[in-house]
Amino acid sequence: MNSSADHRPLSARALHKSFDATVALDDFNLEVESGSLLTVLGPSGVGKTTALRILAGFEMPDSGTVRVNGQTVNGPGIFVPPERRQVGMVFQDYALFPHLNVARNVAYGLDARHRDLRVSQVLEMVGLAGFEKRMPHELSAGQQQRVALARALAPGPQVILADEPFSNLDAALRKRLRAEVRSILREARTTTIMVTHDQEEALAVSDQLALMNEGRVVQTGPPDHVYRNPATSWVAEFLGDADFFDAHAKGGRITTPFGTFPTTRSGKVKVMVRPESVTVFPHAQGVAVVTYREFFGHDQLLSVKLPGKITLRARCWPQPALAPGDRVAVSVDGIHIFDEPQAPPAPPETPPGTPLPQRVVIPR
Amino acid sequence: MGVARPVPRLRALPPNTWWWVLAGVVMLPAAAPLGVLAYGLVSGVVTTVPVGRLLELAANTGALAGAVTATSLIIGGASAWLVSRTDLPGKRLATVLVITPFAVPSFVGALTLLGATGADGILSAVFTWLGGGAIGYPSGFWAAWLVLSLISVPLVHLAVTPAMHSLNPSLEEAARGLGAGRLKVFWTVTLPQLRPSLTAGALLVGLYTLSDFGAVSLLRYDTFTRAIYLEYAGRIDRRPALGLAAVLAAVAVILVWVERSTRAKGVWFTARPRRTAPPVRLGRFGKVIGWGFLGSLVTLSLLIPIAVLSAWMLRGLLSGTLVDAPWAEVGRSIWVAVLAASVAALAVTPLAMVTTRYRNRWAGLLEGGAWSLYGVPHIATGMAMIVFSLRLARPLYQTLALLIGVYVIMFLPQILGPSRDSLGRVSPSMEEASRSLGRSPARTFMTVTLPLMAPGLLSGAALVFLTTLRELPATLLLRPAGFETLAIRVWSATGEGFYTQGAVAGLLLLLIAALPLAVVARHELIR
Numbered sequence A: 001m002n003s004s005a006d007h008r009p010l011s012a013r014a015l016h017k018s019f020d021a022t023v024a025l026d027d028f029n030l031e032v033e034s035g036s037l038l039t040v041l042g043p044s045g046v047g048k049t050t051a052l053r054i055l056a057g058f059e060m061p062d063s064g065t066v067r068v069n070g071q072t073v074n075g076p077g078i079f080v081p082p083e084r085r086q087v088g089m090v091f092q093d094y095a096l097f098p099h100l101n102v103a104r105n106v107a108y109g110l111d112a113r114h115r116d117l118r119v120s121q122v123l124e125m126v127g128l129a130g131f132e133k134r135m136p137h138e139l140s141a142g143q144q145q146r147v148a149l150a151r152a153l154a155p156g157p158q159v160i161l162a163d164e165p166f167s168n169l170d171a172a173l174r175k176r177l178r179a180e181v182r183s184i185l186r187e188a189r190t191t192t193i194m195v196t197h198d199q200e201e202a203l204a205v206s207d208q209l210a211l212m213n214e215g216r217v218v219q220t221g222p223p224d225h226v227y228r229n230p231a232t233s234w235v236a237e238f239l240g241d242a243d244f245f246d247a248h249a250k251g252g253r254i255t256t257p258f259g260t261f262p263t264t265r266s267g268k269v270k271v272m273v274r275p276e277s278v279t280v281f282p283h284a285q286g287v288a289v290v291t292y293r294e295f296f297g298h299d300q301l302l303s304v305k306l307p308g309k310i311t312l313r314a315r316c317w318p319q320p321a322l323a324p325g326d327r328v329a330v331s332v333d334g335i336h337i338f339d340e341p342q343a344p345p346a347p348p349e350t351p352p353g354t355p356l357p358q359r360v361v362i363p364r
Numbered sequence B: 001m002g003v004a005r006p007v008p009r010l011r012a013l014p015p016n017t018w019w020w021v022l023a024g025v026v027m028l029p030a031a032a033p034l035g036v037l038a039y040g041l042v043s044g045v046v047t048t049v050p051v052g053r054l055l056e057l058a059a060n061t062g063a064l065a066g067a068v069t070a071t072s073l074i075i076g077g078a079s080a081w082l083v084s085r086t087d088l089p090g091k092r093l094a095t096v097l098v099i100t101p102f103a104v105p106s107f108v109g110a111l112t113l114l115g116a117t118g119a120d121g122i123l124s125a126v127f128t129w130l131g132g133g134a135i136g137y138p139s140g141f142w143a144a145w146l147v148l149s150l151i152s153v154p155l156v157h158l159a160v161t162p163a164m165h166s167l168n169p170s171l172e173e174a175a176r177g178l179g180a181g182r183l184k185v186f187w188t189v190t191l192p193q194l195r196p197s198l199t200a201g202a203l204l205v206g207l208y209t210l211s212d213f214g215a216v217s218l219l220r221y222d223t224f225t226r227a228i229y230l231e232y233a234g235r236i237d238r239r240p241a242l243g244l245a246a247v248l249a250a251v252a253v254i255l256v257w258v259e260r261s262t263r264a265k266g267v268w269f270t271a272r273p274r275r276t277a278p279p280v281r282l283g284r285f286g287k288v289i290g291w292g293f294l295g296s297l298v299t300l301s302l303l304i305p306i307a308v309l310s311a312w313m314l315r316g317l318l319s320g321t322l323v324d325a326p327w328a329e330v331g332r333s334i335w336v337a338v339l340a341a342s343v344a345a346l347a348v349t350p351l352a353m354v355t356t357r358y359r360n361r362w363a364g365l366l367e368g369g370a371w372s373l374y375g376v377p378h379i380a381t382g383m384a385m386i387v388f389s390l391r392l393a394r395p396l397y398q399t400l401a402l403l404i405g406v407y408v409i410m411f412l413p414q415i416l417g418p419s420r421d422s423l424g425r426v427s428p429s430m431e432e433a434s435r436s437l438g439r440s441p442a443r444t445f446m447t448v449t450l451p452l453m454a455p456g457l458l459s460g461a462a463l464v465f466l467t468t469l470r471e472l473p474a475t476l477l478l479r480p481a482g483f484e485t486l487a488i489r490v491w492s493a494t495g496e497g498f499y500t501q502g503a504v505a506g507l508l509l510l511l512i513a514a515l516p517l518a519v520v521a522r523h524e525l526i527r
């Protein structure tokens, strides 16, 4: 562990947590850079909320360490209670105090010194100057959300944690507000960890993405990097559309019905193709047949069948109009290759000669 | 994005052991009466109470409970229907008038009946003046039935009204659409929807009748409670009284548990439907009949008592027999009621915290204990505590501390219900927000939890105040020697035929009891 890691606003190492029989966290590791917005993304029930609650001090891990700004807050024999962690929290239900007005909600975590000044500063920042005297129930959902954010920002915490902060809002408001919140956080130069299971939201707002599955972080990095270089086929499939097929690499290349691609691997591999990298055009001698078409206006999604029982989807410009049954040529401008995942290639009960399933279905 | 959200789990912060310790300390005294009654059940009854007597008392008590329950169900059901499902004008006034008799203690009702009739009764005087004869003193079954039924109507009215409001009109319309007539719809669709609340109301009234002491003893109807007191007052040996009390307590505890289990199922019907049914149009004639019905009800249960008591007071003033008002009793009554309400508010807080935040066996045990004791007739608890303090806690015998303590453990569920309701609206995330904003658990409790819980505590405390004010049998058994409250005054004056003194005390009691009724939201009265 180098010394720079020690001064990260927040870091978690090897967290384990189980509830009775359920393992919620299993070797969970996370670090966040100062001033950045990190999104923890994963399907439902993988332990995102549990992780966040442990970081905030609301839940006790079974083992592992958590550090805030270099100080251990969870560790062997150490537990710093939430009120002494300097970790702010924005709750899914906002958790505004219903008996206090906006100003007093925001002032709740502040000392008497400079209180009024800070309250108006923060309310200004979230665009709610003039709402001081309103009670929480007199605000719209979006305004409540921003009060919750202001209240968490006010004491100037090391990190702000937010568990699905937008999930209570309707789709349109959600899009508007997430852009707003992002710019507020930028302006405040706050380090933020946000949890969501909405891929689009995660890709749109974060500086860093941490993909989580089955109680651990499986990949971290900037959103576009993770999208383009998924570490596992699970990540690839979870983050956007992807089609998979098995292929054989030999002599530094992989041969597919739509062309040959260079590779450093050899042997059995798994090939991933994203629909947006597939282009199709009508061609009487084309290798593929259109099986299905979905029209979206700004683009269309075509499903095409290639030799070797390969099915690909193509997301493309809706011209020319193609219909199921049309013969097409296919060009792919980039594939991603994974080593065949299973170490023992076939489960023992599979009789020899039975074809393996084309697409490995990853349970969500 | 279309993913089903899991139900949020109840979560609490780690350091909360103190709440458990406090809740245990609060509920520990409740073990005393329950323990003594259990002991009385196994040891006392078998040896000391003749079976014939037991059966006679059971028959009398059962007949009264059955008749009162049936009567108040019909009247209370009708009044609830009128104010919730029809276009009767002045519904708000009607509601207030119908539920106010809740503040009339049964012994004041009995006093009214006795003061109205007989040779010098107020109604007798009116009848004589009109050329008729005096009305004889009523006593026994029918007298007790009349008083208790009138007092019980508000209980049923309050229990049934929410369910009436939330009847789902679509169901009735669907049945009509399938060709069912009005009457068939009522029996097959409307009544089944109301049944849980009717059952709950019936059990409340049954329990109330079972435990009533004031009316049956003043009107000389031989039930368990009256027999217990007579056994206690007339003998050195306390075992027969304790044995009878134990039998009564056992029946009541069973009823409480039945009531609680039906209530759980009734929850479905309290949810408001998306659409409320259009009110039934009564027409001019119907409205006259409706108000005629409500008017006679209010006259019988509220106006006549007030008129009769006032007339006695006036008579006393004019004839000079009324010399002093019972100010000392007023002071004592208010003092014990305020003490009981405040102690109950303090005591209920840890109990509300643990039973709201935890759903485990221990929380169930604490809450079940509180509810069982609530159902035990006060005279039985009083008997048990006499035996307990004489045998095991002599220094507490006939002290104010013991009396207040008994009030608190008897009435705890009245304040537990509303406090839990308001505490249930404090999501754990609010407390967590406070913690992550740098506030300690104690400060969080004081600045977030307690203020949000306060409305529930307040209306619960008002209920405890009201109930303490009109409590008679436990006060009679456990009060310090010479400690007279308004309730005791009404009871003893009436028993000796001093209706003037009784009427003054009764009127003052009604006046004071009406105050907390104003504080309590009406839906909180029944719990």
Ligand SMILES: Nc1ncnc2c1ncn2[C@@H]1O[C@H](COP(=O)(O)OP(=O)(O)OP(=O)(O)O)[C@@H](O)[C@H]1O
Pocket (backbone or CB within 6 Å): A019, A020, A022, A023, A024, A042, A043, A044, A045, A046, A047, A048, A049, A050, A051, A197, B006, B009, B011
């Ligand atoms: N207090 C608890 N008691 C028992 N099990 C729990 C508790 N909290 C979480 N779990 C379990 O731990 C696992 C992880 O739950 P967690 O709430 O962290 O998931 P999540 O990733 O936040 O899911 P979602 O996206 O649906 O919010 C789940 O299997 C859950 O059932």
Ligand SMILES: [Mg+2]
Pocket (backbone or CB within 6 Å): A048, A049, A050, A163
């Ligand atoms: Mg979650």
